[in-house]
Amino acid sequence: MKRPRPATLPSVTMEMPTRCGKIYVTVAVDANGLPFETFVRFGKAGHCGAAIFDATTKLLSCALRSGMDPREAVKALGGIGCHCGKDSCMSAVSMVLREVLELPKSCKHALRSNRQAL
Numbered sequence: 001m002k003r004p005r006p007a008t009l010p011s012v013t014m015e016m017p018t019r020c021g022k023i024y025v026t027v028a029v030d031a032n033g034l035p036f037e038t039f040v041r042f043g044k045a046g047h048c049g050a051a052i053f054d055a056t057t058k059l060l061s062c063a064l065r066s067g068m069d070p071r072e073a074v075k076a077l078g079g080i081g082c083h084c085g086k087d088s089c090m091s092a093v094s095m096v097l098r099e100v101l102e103l104p105k106s107c108k109h110a111l112r113s114n115r116q117a118l
Contacts, residue, residue, distance in 0.1 A: 002066045009036060012100055016092035019084035020049055025096040035070040035100055037061035040093060049089065056090075074098045 009028040016023050022043040030036040038060050040053040060073060077094035079086065 002062060003030075003036075005037070005065070012096075012103075014096045014099070016089075016096065018089045018092050019082075019087055020089055023053075023089055023092055025093050027096055027100045029100065033103065035064050035073070035097055037064060038093065038097070040089070053089065057093075060093075070097055070101055074101070 009030070011026050011028040013024055013026040016025055020042070024041045024043070026039040026041075027035050028037045028039075038057045040057050042050050042053070060077075064070060064073065074094050074097050077090045077097070079094075080088050080090035082088040082090075
């Protein structure tokens with residue numbers, strides 16, 4: 001069952017260089033510091049990749065909110081190549097998810113504390 005989205009969530013946004021240019025990957029985390037939803041924005045708007053990522057991140061967010069283990073998402077997206085090579089935008093999303101999962105507990109606590117201060 002998909003968990004309802006709280007009014008506010010702490011998040012991490014990382015700029016990732018890819019062969020398509022810079023992308024900005026945002027991962028919002030739940031009260032336990034686990035990925036809850038994702039967003040991707042391209043440095044340049046309006047191309048097909050932006051539409052594909054809107055759909056991909058909506059599906060990924062739905063899966064995370066429905067109980068998918070975030071490590072499975074890291075595995076599923078990691079290593080996906082495209083016509084530009086193996087360092088694709090999908091791999092960049094996988095790397096950011098992995099980094100958020102590997103954040104020290106102190107950082108996750110700080111994210112929660114910032115949310116509570118709002």
